[in-house]
Each structure stands twice: as structure tokens, then as C-alpha cells.
Amino acid sequence: MTSLAAERAGVLNRLLDAEQERFRTLHPRSAAAWQEGRQHYLYGGPSHWMRRWAGGFPVYAEEAQGAHIRDIDGRDYIDFCLGDTGGMCGHAPEAVTEAALAQLKRGATMMLPTEDSLWVGAELSRRFGPKYWTLTTSATDANRAAIRISRMITGRRKVLVFSGCYHGGVEEAHVEIRDGRVGLRNMIHPNGIDHDAVSRVVEFNDVAAVEAALAQGDVACVLTEPLMTNFGMIPVDPGFTSLARPDPARRHRPYHRRDPHTVLRTGRLHSEPRARA
Numbered sequence: 001m002t003s004l005a006a007e008r009a010g011v012l013n014r015l016l017d018a019e020q021e022r023f024r025t026l027h028p029r030s031a032a033a034w035q036e037g038r039q040h041y042l043y044g045g046p047s048h049w050m051r052r053w054a055g056g057f058p059v060y061a062e063e064a065q066g067a068h069i070r071d072i073d074g075r076d077y078i079d080f081c082l083g084d085t086g087g088m089c090g091h092a093p094e095a096v097t098e099a100a101l102a103q104l105k106r107g108a109t110m111m112l113p114t115e116d117s118l119w120v121g122a123e124l125s126r127r128f129g130p131k132y133w134t135l136t137t138s139a140t141d142a143n144r145a146a147i148r149i150s151r152m153i154t155g156r157r158k159v160l161v162f163s164g165c166y167h168g169g170v171e172e173a174h175v176e177i178r179d180g181r182v183g184l185r186n187m188i189h190p191n192g193i194d195h196d197a198v199s200r201v202v203e204f205n206d207v208a209a210v211e212a213a214l215a216q217g218d219v220a221c222v223l224t225e226p227l228m229t230n231f232g233m234i235p236v237d238p239g240f241t242s243l244a245r246p247d248p249a250r251r252h253r254p255y256h257r258r259d260p261h262t263v264l265r266t267g268r269l270h271s272e273p274r275a276r277a
């Protein structure tokens with residue numbers, strides 16, 4: 001690092017320290033909850049990414065209604081994230097809460113289909129088009145299932161993802177471009193996967209790189225989002241959108257898989273802060 005770069009990094013780190021101190025002062029109960037959580041949670045909070053909150057620890061939620069969330073320090077926020085997919089209609093909408101409660105009272109872990117599932121399947125087809133559906137319990141599960149089906153159909157092994165992407169616990173997507181090659185993403189511990197064999201990674205919006213990656217004929221599917229989130233918020237260039245559409249006329253096209261998490265939460269402004277230098 002040059003001395004100018006080191007000086008700038010020093011200034012940024014001092015500003016960040018000051019902001020994090022301010023955040024701690026404004027959220028004393030959340031700060032205490034975070035310390036307590038570290039005694040029993042591997043990553044401090046229930047999910048691993050909560051440790052990477054920009055303030056140094058997450059705010060702990062008390063309750064949410066409509067577009068508002070209140071934290072345990074009594075602060076009220078307008079929730080532009082909409083609590084991920086569950087909150088697209090606002091938090092705790094009465095009709096949904098009542099329907100869920102009614103079902104919980106009739107049992108919710110029966111491991112059997114219900115007649116309601118028939119209506120849901122037909123309704124999904126009516127609203128979104130595809131004839132056949134399968135249900136999973138998370139975006140990670142849905143992505144894994146889609147990757148498996150794509151491999152089964154195409155007989156190919158690789159999943160094309162975009163550098164910096166986040167698709168939950170999908171190992172194939174835990175990669176980024178490192179020195180022009182597939183590298184494990186920042187701060188992720190290797191998990192016995194040969195990423196060179198199962199992943200291909202290019203920059204978002206780089207049409208030529210996508211074409212070159214697909215031309216090799218070994219990509220089973222492209223795992224992507226309607227716009228790139230979790231890495232700031234990167235909009236889609238016009239040329240890129242059309243490329244990303246599946247084109248049955250071109251045989252080397254892999255299956256195009258839209259991460260269900262983001263399809264359902266395209267309006268979310270979410271950024272996962274990167275680790276400090």
C-alpha cells in the first residue's frame with residue numbers, strides 16, 4: 001500500500017470507528033444483546049451474516065407493523081428492506097397473520113400434503129405460467145433444487161454465477177473472481193468443494209464474459225438475480241437483460257435460474273458490508 005493509500009485508509013477507519021461508537025451509544029440494549037448472544041451463537045447472532053452489520057452488531061427487533069420496525073431500544077424505523085420476502089405486503093398483515101395462526105392451531109408439521117396445497121399449485125401456475133412446481137423451505141433450498149434439476153436435464157456440471165453474488169448456502173455460488181480465476185469468496189472457509197470443477201464466475205453486466213463462459217458448453221445453469229443485490233445494488237445494463245433471458249433456439253444456452261429470494265424482494269435495498277481492510 002502506498003503512503004497516500006495508507007493515510008486514506010487510516011482516515012476511513014477513524015471515521016468508521018467514530019460512526020460505530022455513535023451506533024453503540026444509540027443502541028445500548030442491542031449492544032448488550034449482541035454480547036449475550038455471543039455466548040451461545042457460533043456467529044454471535046442466529047444467522048452468520050448478522051455479524052457483518054455495518055454498525056458492528058445488528059439492531060434487535062421488538063416488533064413490526066406495516067412499513068415500520070421498532071427495535072428493543074425503542075427506535076422506530078421505516079423498513080425499506082421489508083423484512084425480506086415475508087414483508088412484501090408490509091409486516092404482520094392481518095389476513096396473513098390470522099390464516100397462519102388458524103393453520104398453526106390445526107397442526108403445522110404433519111409431513112403430509114393438505115388439500116390447500118392443490119389450490120396453491122394451481123394458483124402458482126395461473127399466476128406465473130410454469131405448469132409444474134415444487135416447494136422448498138428457503139431460497140437456498142430452492143436454488144439447490146434448481147441446480148440439481150438443471151444438471152439432470154443438461155448433463156452438465158457447472159453453475160455460472162456473478163462475482164460477489166450471494167445465493168444463500170449454495171456452495172457453487174461462494175465464489176468471486178480472484179486474479180482472473182474462480183476463487184473462494186471473502187471470509188468463507190473452504191468446504192471440500194472443487195470450485196473450479198463446479199463453478200464459473202464472471203462480472204455482472206459483462207456480456208462478453210458471459211458469452212465466453214457459456215460457449216464452453218459445460219454450464220448447466222446461470223444463477224442470477226433480476227438486479228444484483230448483496231453487493232451494493234447493481235442495476236442491469238440493457239444489453240445484459242436480453243442476454244439473461246433463456247433462448248430455447250440456442251442449444252448452448254443453459255437454464256436460467258432466478259434466485260427466488262431476490263425475485264420476491266427486488267425492491268429491497270440491502271448491502272452486506274465487506275470486511276474492513
Ligand SMILES: Cc1ncc(COP(=O)(O)O)c(C=O)c1O
Binds near residue numbers: 166
Ligand atoms: C439473493 C439471496 N439469495 C438467497 C438468500 C438466502 O435465503 P435463505 O435464507 O432463504 O436461504 C439470500 C439471503 O439474504 C439472498 O439475499
